[in-house]
Amino acid sequence: MTALKTPDELSTRERFSRWADRHRKWLFAAPSIAFTALLLVIPLAWTLFLSFTDARRSVRRDFGFNGVENYVEVLTDTERFWPSVWRTFAFTGGALTFELILGMVIALLLWKPFRGQGIVRTIVLLPLVATPVAVGMMWRLLFEPNIGFVNEMLSWVGIPPQPWLADPSTSLATLTFVDIWQWTPMVALILLAGLTSLSEEPQEAARVDGANGWQRFWYITVPLMRPVIIAAVLLRGIDALKTFDILYATKGKGGGAFHDVETLNVYAYGLSFDYNEYGLASAVLILFFLIILAVIWVLQMQRKGKDS
Known part of the structure; x- marks a missing residue:
């Protein structure tokens, strides 16, 4: 040995x-x-x-340092930068709110087994199959004011045609709807995974105590699902913050002629590829990165506060 x-x-x-x-x-x-x-x-x-240089016009052009001049110019831009910040959060907040509500409803409907459940799940997940650009082009045709199918359906019930993407006052809300249509299934999938992992014992105990369906959902299911809900908010919220393809595919450069759907991503893209302002675009992207970090930090603090 x-x-x-x-x-x-x-x-x-x-x-x-x-x-x-x-x-x-x-x-x-x-x-x-x-x-x-x-x-x-x-x-x-x-x-x-x-972001600390005056790089512009050409990638081969010599550039020098200009300190925080780009950040000062961006942060004092009340015509394009701050409106794009507002649109970014309005788009993200609106989409995320409805995606969570609808996603939870769909997850609850698919929670218990029923006949044809596999077919229903497949249909629900179909919007995730298409690429965002294809989805944007499809809905652009459907919302076309003159020949679009959406206005055609509205005419059947006597509602006059709506401008949808053509009107600056409705275009951002319309594209928020498109985002909700495509990404609600992903949120539902995350929440459904959380629901299937829950124990039946708390539900059975509450049912024996006489709690109705709403009480069981609000006081038992939601608290138990809180970590999963926060994870869904974190994943989908960050993804919605940096949405670009649907906005650009439907409205083009600058988020439309009136910049009506110009978010921070679209704004930075335009500065870089349309105006060749590489220094300014970099400053916008760094500020956008800091905003995303701040959002992640807030969500993590909320998660830790709920867990403690």
Whole structure:
């Protein structure tokens, strides 16, 4: 029988082998972590660098540092920047609110088994199959004021044609509806996964105590689902904040002729690719990144506060 060696008796190779065995989960994950970090750090660092320069017109043009001039210009822009901030949060807040409500309703309807449940789930998830650009173009045709099918249906019940995407006062709400139509199934899928993991015992106990369906939902299901709901808000909220493709596919440059759906993403894209203002665009993107970090921090604090 071979005696075990003490740590001092081990060779360098044996010590490394034991260390690698203890930390194998980190060693296997290290390459992917390093690759992902490089994909994030390098573009972010370059954008931060450009935000302090006067880079514009051409990528080959020499540029110099101008300090925080870009940030001052952006933060004092009350015609484009601050309205785009408001539209970004209005679009995100409106879409997220309805997606959570409708997603919860759909998840509750699909929670219990019923005949044809698989077919219904497939139909509910169909909007997720199409790309956002294809969805935007489809709804652009449906909402077309003159030949669109939506106005055609309204005419059947005597409602006059509506401008939808053609009117600056209704275009943002219309595109919020499009986002709700496409992404509610994803929220429903997350909430349904949370519902299926819940124990039946609290529900049965409340039912025995005489609680009705609404009371069981509000006082038992919702508190138990709170971590899942916050996770759905976090995932979908960040994704909605940076929505670009649907807005650009339907309204084009600048979020329309009157910038009626110009969010921060569309604004930064226009500064960079339409006006070649790379320094200003970088400053907008850095501010947008900080806004997203602030939103994540607030949601995480809410989650920790609810858990404690």
